[in-house]
Structures are given as structure tokens and as C-alpha cells.
Amino acid sequence: MRDKLLDLESRSRQLEPGPQARAKARDHLVSYSENFLNTIEDVKAFNKTDDQGVGLFDAPIIEDGIGIEEAIDLIRENVDTPGLNPASGGHLAYIPGGGIYYSALGDYLADVFNRYAGVFYASPGAVRMENMLIRWMCDLVGYPPESHGNLTTSGSLANMIAMVVARDGKNIKSADVPRSVIYLSKQTHHSIDKGIRVAGLGECILRFIELDDLFRIDAAALEQQIEQDNIAGLNPFLVVASAGTTDVGAIDPLPEIGEIAKRHGLWYHIDAAYGGFFILTEEGKTKLRGLELADSIIIDPHKGLFLPYGLGVVLVKKVEDLKRSFRFDAHYMQDAFAGPDEISPAEISPELTKHFRGLRLWLPLKLHGLAPFRACLEEKLLLAKYFYAEVQKLGFECRLEPELSVVVYRYVPKTGDANAFNKRLLEAVVADGRVFISSTVLEGNYTLRFACLAFRTHLKIVDTLLDVLKENVARLEEETV
Ligand SMILES: *Cc1c(COP(=O)(O)O)cnc(C)c1O
Numbered sequence: 001m002r003d004k005l006l007d008l009e010s011r012s013r014q015l016e017p018g019p020q021a022r023a024k025a026r027d028h029l030v031s032y033s034e035n036f037l038n039t040i041e042d043v044k045a046f047n048k049t050d051d052q053g054v055g056l057f058d059a060p061i062i063e064d065g066i067g068i069e070e071a072i073d074l075i076r077e078n079v080d081t082p083g084l085n086p087a088s089g090g091h092l093a094y095i096p097g098g099g100i101y102y103s104a105l106g107d108y109l110a111d112v113f114n115r116y117a118g119v120f121y122a123s124p125g126a127v128r129m130e131n132m133l134i135r136w137m138c139d140l141v142g143y144p145p146e147s148h149g150n151l152t153t154s155g156s157l158a159n160m161i162a163m164v165v166a167r168d169g170k171n172i173k174s175a176d177v178p179r180s181v182i183y184l185s186k187q188t189h190h191s192i193d194k195g196i197r198v199a200g201l202g203e204c205i206l207r208f209i210e211l212d213d214l215f216r217i218d219a220a221a222l223e224q225q226i227e228q229d230n231i232a233g234l235n236p237f238l239v240v241a242s243a244g245t246t247d248v249g250a251i252d253p254l255p256e257i258g259e260i261a262k263r264h265g266l267w268y269h270i271d272a273a274y275g276g277f278f279i280l281t282e283e284g285k286t287k288l289r290g291l292e293l294a295d296s297i298i299i300d301p302h303k304g305l306f307l308p309y310g311l312g313v314v315l316v317k318k319v320e321d322l323k324r325s326f327r328f329d330a331h332y333m334q335d336a337f338a339g340p341d342e343i344s345p346a347e348i349s350p351e352l353t354k355h356f357r358g359l360r361l362w363l364p365l366k367l368h369g370l371a372p373f374r375a376c377l378e379e380k381l382l383l384a385k386y387f388y389a390e391v392q393k394l395g396f397e398c399r400l401e402p403e404l405s406v407v408v409y410r411y412v413p414k415t416g417d418a419n420a421f422n423k424r425l426l427e428a429v430v431a432d433g434r435v436f437i438s439s440t441v442l443e444g445n446y447t448l449r450f451a452c453l454a455f456r457t458h459l460k461i462v463d464t465l466l467d468v469l470k471e472n473v474a475r476l477e478e479e480t481v
Contacts, residue, residue: 046083097308163238165296
């Protein structure tokens with residue numbers, strides 16, 4: 001048996017590359033990523049290729065390993081070339097991503113050290129760091145000391161957790177579901193609907209409240225509907241507002257909805273995945289008044305703090321509500337919760353073993369300080385105002401003044417169908433590839449969207465978009481004559 005063990009040991013030790021092998025792999029990887037970062041301004045924001053990464057299938061997972069060069073070649077060709085380049089400042093579609101570099105270094109350290117961030121007993125420092133970040137975000141939104149939250153992988157998961165906590169907070173049992181009512185709007189992000197279904201609330205009555213002229217929930221209509229539902233013997237229990245809708249960046253009337261929720265005893269959830277971190281700017285702080293009234297809030301550092309994908313946050317005003325939904329008991333964990341002086345993520349979240357994702361947020365916040373984040377967010381708000389003004393000078397119509405950093409715009413051609421024209425215009429912009437834009441449907445009209453949240457988006461890129469739009473409008477107008 002000892003011989004067998006030694007033989008297995010020598011083979012399994014291949015999983016521990018020595019200093020030279022580590023240096024070789026690391027240097028190759030660093031030089032690949034450095035080259036990417038040094039040329040990021042020249043790389044296309046969108047790259048339509050024919051093969052779309054299918055070459056990966058020619059290199060299946062087999063017994064033998066390959067060299068780092070070969071591995072990087074596979075990644076370059078199949079992963080990092082086709083499709084959207086979210087690291088580009090030319091990403092002006094959907095809600096743009098980012099990928100600040102120090103986050104990558106945080107992930108690197110988190111992965112090398114592999115601290116167990118689920119339980120205080122295992123890694124008091126990691127848990128303190130994550131709790132400290134959650135505390136910082138609770139303070140940002142104006143939450144009291146008894147608030148807490150979870151660092152999740154995304155806003156969608158954060159919304160799902162909030163739906164579960166709302167359900168339990170209002171004690172909705174399965175028998176109550178058919179007569180229980182949730183209030184939201186047609187502009188509510190679809191992850192709320194997913195969360196509702198995952199939480200077992202899919203058969204609740206959903207009331208999509210009318211929107212006002214600015215695509216915000218009409219608070220008076222909301223209250224009227226709640227009153228009607230009460231009279232009808234139903235059980236109104238949850239209202240969801242958006243602080244920055246994905247579509248147009250509209251902010252629902254947060255203080256008014258807060259008062260209504262309080263008056264009628266509803267759980268108040270605010271989805272601030274996109275808009276929340278604008279609270280770091282003076283303008284955002286004013287516009288996001290009322291955030292603190294919510295029972296739960298989600299915000300997305302991988303949007304508003306420009307982190308690489310993989311970090312959303314749910315904040316809950318009373319930690320007791322998180323404990324109620326996610327408490328657990330396991331004999332094999334009996335030593336782990338012997339009176340820690342910090343709450344462990346595992347006690348108040350659906351996860352046990354988890355990535356130490358706090359480090360990817362902490363490191364950039366500490367290395368940069370907050371000031372450049374504030375500046376970058378303020379710049380995005382101002383770029384939206386700039387684009388709004390300039391695109392109209394090119395003859396585009398803008399249905400709304402930008403509330404945050406999304407602008408909706410469409411061109412009405414001299415002749416022909418405007419919807420088809422704007423669709424062709426979008427296709428031309430995407431084919432050009434320097435900037436990447438997306439569209440939506442507003443009041444039945446195919447409408448283009450400018451969404452500015454990538455940290456690498458600066459004046460020059462917005463000017464490039466304006467140029468590309470101008471060129472293509474002229475060309476398409478000529479073609480249709
Ligand atoms: C992006 C977004 C979400 C979903 O967040 P993910 O991190 O993409 O899962 C939820 N709500 C709003 C308003 C969003 O913009």
C-alpha cells in the first residue's frame with residue numbers, strides 16, 4: 001500500500017507546479033493580459049466572427065495536459081475574440097460592465113490563499129472584511145446599524161434572495177400564495193419575476209402598476225390598487241420599485257412608495273442594481289432619496305463600481321429577516337458557530353462554501369480610495385447629458401431627458417418606416433464594431449439606447465458614437481431615396 005501511495009503521490013504532485021512552472025504560466029498570462037490592457041482603446045467593442053468560439057470543441061478535456069501557450073491561444077481565439085468585449089469603453093449597450101484591474105488582483109489573492117469566507121471561525125479576517133464592506137454599503141444607502149446583507153454573484157441572485165426574505169418576512173405560506181399580491185411595473189427587471197418564481201411566489205397575483213409619463217410607477221395608482229385589493233379580501237404584501245430601470249434609467253418615486261408601503265404594511269423592495277452606486281455623486285444622492293425606506297435593496301458592484309462580473313449585493317434593513325430565511329443547523333458545524341463576534345455569511349445567506357468575493361471589492365476601494373469612483377460616476381452622468389444634447393443636434397428624437405446615464409433616442413427618416421430604419425442603423429453601428437449599442441421598444445417604437453456605465457467610456461468614445469451615427473444616418477437616408 002505504501003508503494004501505491006508513493007506512486008499516487010508523485011502523480012498527484014503534478015497539481016502543485018514548482019516555482020519555475022508557476023513563473024512560466026504566470027508570466028505568459030500576465031503578458032497576454034498586459035497586451036490586452038495596453039491596446040484596449042484600439043480593440044473593437046463588438047466582434048462578430050463566423051466560428052464563435054467553436055474551436056474549443058477541437059480541444060476536449062483529456063488525460064494529458066497542454067502548455068500554457070497552447071491554452072492561452074485557445075482562449076484568445078475562442079473566448080477573448082468573438083462577441084462583446086465588455087472591458088471596452090465602447091460598450092454602451094444593455095447595462096455596461098467594466099473590470100477594474102485591482103479587482104483581478106483581489107481575485108488572484110482570494111484564489112491563491114483560498115480563505116474560507118463563509119464562516120467566521122474559519123477566517124475571521126475574511127468575514128470581517130466582507131461584513132465591513134456590507135456595513136459600508138448599508139451606511140451609503142442610509143440603513144440603520146441592525147441592517148446586514150449578502151455579497152452575491154449578481155444582481156439577479158440578490159433579487160432572488162430579497163424575494164425569499166420578503167416572503168418569510170411577511171409570513172407567506174403556500175396556502176396564502178393565491179390571494180397574496182405583489183406590486184411592480186412593466187419596467188421592473190425580469191430577474192424580479194425569476195426571483196418571485198424561485199421563491200415559490202409564482203402564483204401570487206402580480207399587479208403591474210401604471211407608469212407616468214417618465215416611465216415611473218404612478219404612486220397614486222399604486223395606493224388605489226392596494227386599497228381595492230384590501231377591500232376584495234386579498235393580501236397585498238410586497239411592492240418592488242426600481243432605482244434606475246434597465247430600459248430607460250427611470251427612478252420610481254421612492255419616498256412616496258415608501259410611505260404607501262408603510263401605511264399598508266407591505267414589504268418594500270428596491271432594485272437599485274444599476275442605479276444604486278450613483279448615490280456616491282451629489283446628483284445621485286438627491287435623486288435616490290428614499291432608498292433608506294426600503295426593507296431590502298439590491299445594488300451591483302459589477303455595474304456601478306465597475307468591478308469585473310461576479311458581484312451583486314442584497315442589503316436587508318433588519319438582519320433578523322435574513323436570519324429567519326437562512327438559519328440552519330448541522331451537527332458537523334457545531335464548533336464553527338461557538339460564539340463568533342461577527343455574523344458569518346453562512347448564517348444569513350443561502351450559501352455555505354463560497355468564493356471570498358469581498359477581496360475583489362475591498363482591494364480596489366482601498367488602493368484607489370473612493371474619490372476616483374465618485375468622479376467616474378459623475379462623468380457618466382454628464383456624458384449622458386452630453387450625448388442627449390449632441391444626438392438631438394444630429395436630428396434624433398429623444399423621448400426622455402436622462403435621469404441617470406441611459407439615453408433613449410431614435411431617428412425619424414424623411415421617408416420610410418422609422419422602426420426599420422433604426423434597426424438597420426443599429427446593425428450598421430454594431431457591424432462597425434468600434435462602439436456597441438442596443439435597443440428597446442418604447443411605446444411601440446423601436447428605440448436605440450445609450451447606456452453609459454463602463455469606466456473606460458470617456459468623451460472620445462461618445463464622440464466616436466456620434467460620428468458613427470452621423471455617417472450611417474446619412475448613408476441610410478441616401479439609400480432609401
Ligand atoms: C442588471 C440588473 C439586474 C440583474 O443584475 P445581474 O447582475 O445582471 O444579475 C437587476 N435589476 C436591474 C435594474 C438591473 O439593471
